[in-house]
Ligand SMILES: NC(=O)C1=CN([C@@H]2O[C@H](COP(=O)(O)OP(=O)(O)OC[C@H]3O[C@@H](n4cnc5c(N)ncnc54)[C@H](OP(=O)(O)O)[C@@H]3O)[C@@H](O)[C@H]2O)C=CC1
């Protein structure tokens with residue numbers, strides 16, 4: 539296996555998720571000369587170039603070279619067309635292909651490029667930007683152990699990753715941790731608004747909302763106790779928390795959350811059919 543200092547990585551698409559990964563890799567000690575990217579947006583290219591000092595090209599095939607890894611970081615809608623564009627460059631040296639796209643399957647990527655290619659389908663999330671990503675990964679049969687280690691090195695640069703044994707589990711990870719940050723942000727938005735209604739200033743409500751979320755998340759991560767036990771510790775009999783949790787239960791919040799996660803999972807499944 540190449541050591542990290544020898545790796546050459548090409549990003550196709552240099553938007554939010556690519557920026558998170560590029561930032562994480564540079565923080566972990568890769569040099570800017572090891573990474574290049576392509577993206578059609580001038581403003582985005584300038585942003586990436588100014589922020590990370592890597593080479594960014596308008597043309598997906600420009601200065602493609604012979605990368606060890608190609609990271610596909612475009613929207614699912616354009617994946618098929620983008621792969622038609624870069625197919626010849628990729629097939630020149632058959633690098634490991636890592637996709638971060640929601641819904642696009644390894645079978646589709648193999649069909650659009652080559653069935654011989656090693657393809658890893660991953661599902662990261664935006665906290666990768668600060669090294670706190672939660673990432674699911676699925677490897678097709680062509681992926682060798684050394685390529686798995688390379689994938690882990692990349693994903694470990696931006697968070698915590700798990701290998702999945704079945705590709706359908708990537709849809710579940712998408713519904714859980716891929717989309718999950720948005721669920722927590724939405725909950726926090728509503729919590730802040732409710733606190734403002736109770737008379738707190740917007741500034742205080744925002745600060746206390748964020749610190750409560752961070753504190754609860756860190757406690758959950760660092761404690762050996764179950765989430766249920768941690769919840770019970772906050773909940774005094776007939777106290778304030780019990781009053782709030784009863785209100786959630788009356789609205790069947792468990793069913794609401796289950797339906798939302800099912801909807802995200804289903805959308806991940808249908809995305810692949812839509813853009814086939
Ligand atoms: N955002 C998230 O939380 C997560 C996103 N993902 C996945 O990551 C992928 C990228 O998402 P995200 O980074 O959020 O999206 P962005 O829109 O921020 O990034 C995609 C980038 O690809 C560029 N692009 C468009 N067409 C091409 C092309 N033909 N060749 C090269 N680049 C192109 C876009 O340019 P332009 O804007 O000019 O079209 C854009 O800069 C998606 O597939 C998504 O499913 C996965 C996990 C989480």
Ligand SMILES: O=C(O)[C@@H]1CCC=N1
Nearest residue numbers: 640663712716717718
């Ligand atoms: O909303 C989406 O489709 C992407 C995938 C997971 C998070 N964002």
